[in-house]
């Protein structure tokens with residue numbers, strides 16, 4: 001299980017990475033592992049504006065369909081359209097080719113409030129039982 | 130040379146064995162003048178249609194072989210949690226096949242269909258009596274459609290009170306996926322309520338979510354973890370106090386027949402799955418039926434037509450639309466054949482018999498829970514209702530799916546897997562009342578054997594099933610690459 005440590009995490013298992021003035025968002029390795037083989041990813045429209053905690057899409061696997069939630073508020077600037085044809089990228093490479101959306105954050109301080117890799121790791125250990 | 134394998138347990142498709150001109154039936158020569166179809170009704174792609182042309186014997190062998198390749202409640206124990214795969218008594222079929230019923234036409238005159246209407250009327254009343262509701266509509270075709278019915282009724286109720294601020298429906302995180310799907314289809318927004326560590330609704334979280342924007346709550350009791358929501362009265366009160374209404378998902382009604390009446394607890398509207406609780410076919414054998422019962426404040430909104438009594442020249446029974454009905458949900462009178470079967474089942478059992486069904490369903494589940502606990506730990510260590518949740522992934526490198534697939538080799542249908550979502554790697558086991566002690570014990574032995582193999586020879590599980598007509602199916606490509614019809 002990888003807990004990449006240059007990204008931030010939230011409790012609903014999304015990661016967020018600052019990339020200049022944008023924030024890239026995906027689901028964690030832990031999340032893709034519990035979901036199992038991802039078969040479909042539903043993403044928002046570019047230009048949508050959403051608040052932190054809003055659902056922005058759905059990741060569907062053979063086991064379950066899970067909503068994914070905004071780690072920070074802002075406008076959707078880009079979506080990973082490649083996932084339409086290659087949803088398995090979420091499993092194979094959750095932190096790279098499996099990214100979901102890029103957000104232009106309206107309140108950059110929201111990012112620093114998220115969990116560090118270590119905090120998130122401890123949090124997931126608490127979920128095991 | 131034939132290209133077909135005659136030793137294969139899966140027969141070739143009828144399309145593949147089709148030969149031009151082969152027939153199962155020879156129709157007599159027409160002795161009436163031909164009346165051509167109007168042009169606009171004639172298919173232009175008639176050549177493309179190419180229906181299979183086969184002999185009667187080809188058809189019989191095809192379907193008989195397919196039935197041998199199948200697992201069904203008539204052949205194997207089927208502990209599919211949340212689905213209540215109980216035995217479907219054969220007398221149900223005899224009743225449904227009775228020419229007086231089977232020969233009816235849904236557009237038959239009311240005066241000519243009094244018998245059928247009487248059955249519907251009595252079934253409405255029996256379901257109302259069993260559940261504590263004031264009225265029942267038999268229209269919906271399944272549980273999920275019953276849910277949509279109920280939420281549309283709640284919506285119509287608020288709208289008729291001019292109360293349009295309410296946009297949210299509360300749904301516990303243990304709910305079946307059809308609950309949030311229903312909320313969305315009805316134009317509402319789902320607010321998920323977390324479960325507590327005992328596997329039931331977190332009452333404080335529920336209370337905090339109640340407010341004047343809440344249209345209602347959808348609750349399953351017993352819930353999908355097979356646990357009775359002990360706070361149900363406080364839960365219902367909290368929702369009512371904020372002006373919301375309560376929808377009961379009746380999929381688990383098999384646990385409480387003759388013991389608890391949801392209407393008495395304050396549930397405002399609920400569906401019944403006749404194809405679960407009331408023994409009509411389920412799982413490929415359907416169609417289903419999902420009647421909806423309502424408390425007095427929602428009864429006027431029930432979909433129709435419903436059957437009522439009272440003097441017209443056509444007879445005692447007639448079809449009426451409730452006052453403020455949300456309309457029709459289904460063509461004609463719902464799935465009438467299923468209504469007949471459920472009616473037969475209820476009449477056959479009577480009030481005491483229904484109670485005994487639930488008592489035995491709960492007893493069987495608890496017996497099996499204790500028998501299997503050593504092989505696969507049970508998630509919530511407490512007395513369960515009609516089903517329980519085990520964790521399937523306790524042995525290194527072996528997944529819940531591997532366990533489920535290996536059980537097939539032992540001649541058992543697999544339990545429900547990976548549901549409810551609140552339990553990681555769930556195996557959801559529901560034996561139902563119709564299984565005897567020997568079967569339950571044999572199933573527990575099989576689970577123990579699978580647990581032993583998981584430790585001694587995990588590859589046996591990874592490659593399972595070994596003995597079924599088809600080996601492990603590729604679920605990922607099946608979903609990613611949907612093929613829904615025969616392609617030449």
Ligand SMILES: Cc1ncc(COP(=O)(O)O)c(C=O)c1O
Pocket residue numbers: 211212271272273274304305307349353378380381402417419
């Ligand atoms: C708890 C629960 N609710 C609703 C449903 C939906 O019922 P149906 O399959 O009849 O549409 C099911 C079906 O399994 C269920 O288990």
